Amino acid sequence: MRNYLVIFILFTTVLFASKQELTVTILPQKYFVQKIVKDKFNINVMIKPGSSPHNFEPKASQMKALSSSKIYFMIGEPSEKAWISRFKQNAKNTLFVDTTIGVEKIAMQEHTHHEDEHDKHDNHIDENGLDPHIWLDPISVKNQAKNIYEAVIKIDEKNSEFYKTNYNEFINELENLDKDIKKILTPYKDKAFMVFHPSWGYFAVRYDLEQISIEIEGKEPKPNELLKLIEDSKEHNIKIVFVSPQFSQKSAKTISQNIGASVVSIDPLNEDWQNNLLFVADEIAKSYRE
Structure with a gap:
């Protein structure tokens, strides 16, 4: 019995390790990507649970995981933008995908009581003064899901029907979520x-x-x-x-x-x-x- 257990553990370890990797910046993106790819990929998250994007600095293990990732799904968060050039240098064979394409962005709410215009700076805003928190609206996420789906079928065309089914199910979930929140x-x-x-x-x-x-x-x-x-x-x-x-x-x-x-x-x-x-x-x- 013990031998069977050892074999099972070794098999699952090899199976897990053999999966190709995808990388995202934040945990909500992991949720979105998994809805479409299910268990076909491991997902590397750059900003770990409990961490703040505003003092983010990737670890060596994360950079290594990124370098072997098939895709990096970008969200447009300012800390991500600060590192993206280095990420691309480190992961030359990784496809970098902007999941914000098609999302209608809004201006970031500015709250200031200072008179000095030079003080009016918030490093949580993108360079155009737009709000980067697009993942907190189900309808904006529909655009992100589309960008994720289209990127995944580029690197794994043979499973495109699998991804299409998952994508359509996720879109339905997002529409139902939007209805539920509106009702509330x-x-x-x-x-x-x-x-x-x-x-x-x-x-x-x-x-x-x-x-x-x-x-x-x-x-x-x-x-x-x-x-x-x-x-x-x-x-x-x-x-x-x-x-x-x-x-x-x-x-x-x-x-x-x-x-x-x-x-x-x-x-x-x-x-x-x-x-x-x-x-x-x-x-x-x-x-x-x-």
Whole structure:
């Protein structure tokens, strides 16, 4: 029996190691890619769970995995752009695919109370001042899924029907998710929610909500700015303040205590992508029902 167990372990190890690799920048992309390729590829994620894109630096093991990847799926996140030239130098045989093609981008919400124009800088915004968080809107993800599917069939044409079936199923899932979120949030049209970093702009626009950010140029607000945010929160009748593991929670908790809003932790990089979006929708709706 022991010999059979050893053989099984060796077989599964070899099978796992023999799979070709794909690389993505963030965990939600892994979710999207796996919906289409299932278990035909291993997926290397550059920004690991619990890490922040804003201080990202790849490890040697990740660079090695990237160099052997068939495809790198780009998301247009600023930290990715900072490294992309080095990635391409390191992975000369890898196909680099821009999954943002076809996505209609929106301007990144700027929240500043500074008078000095030179201070108006946020390294979380792309070079055109556009919001990179396109993965937080199911309809934008439909475009990303199409780009992923078209790239995968280029490198594995013999399994194109398999990928096509998975792609179509994923598109149906995205459309149903969009309907479910609309059903949850339609009664709360034009309501506002607050979050430290304005990652949820596409989500807010899609579902007719208003996102109010706490950060000032990517930093904690100063005392006078915090007072202004508290006033803004009261004017907008904010019922919920979202915090996330990538950013400070100090200001969010101070604001919530002053306005009587609930504090809820969410992660824009959560790999359980679909349930994460439904959770955010449910929490916004619940905050206005209570």
